[in-house]
Amino acid sequence: MNNNDLMQLVTLRMPYGKYKDRLIADLPGHYLNWFARDGFPKGELGRLLQLMQEIDHNGLKDLLQPLRGHNEARHD
Secondary structure, rough: HHHHHHHHOOOHHHHHHHHOOOOOHHOOOOHHHHHHOOOOOOOOHHHHHOOOOHHOOOOOHHHHHHHHHHHHHHHH
8 A cells, every 4th residue: 555545535436336437445345344244346446445444444444534635735
């Protein structure tokens, strides 16, 4: 994991499924846990979903909040 991985969580959107177009960082815990049980997709998306599931499971979602502000400021 690196800083770029964390930034991707607050900028990339889920490309398909029930939560299509929702930021990966905003996916509900039960959805992330479903992937953990049934298997994460292959590739970069799966790696990021797995990282987000670990962050959510360990109650660390607040760590992403400063990145959200940084990302919004970058687009202004």
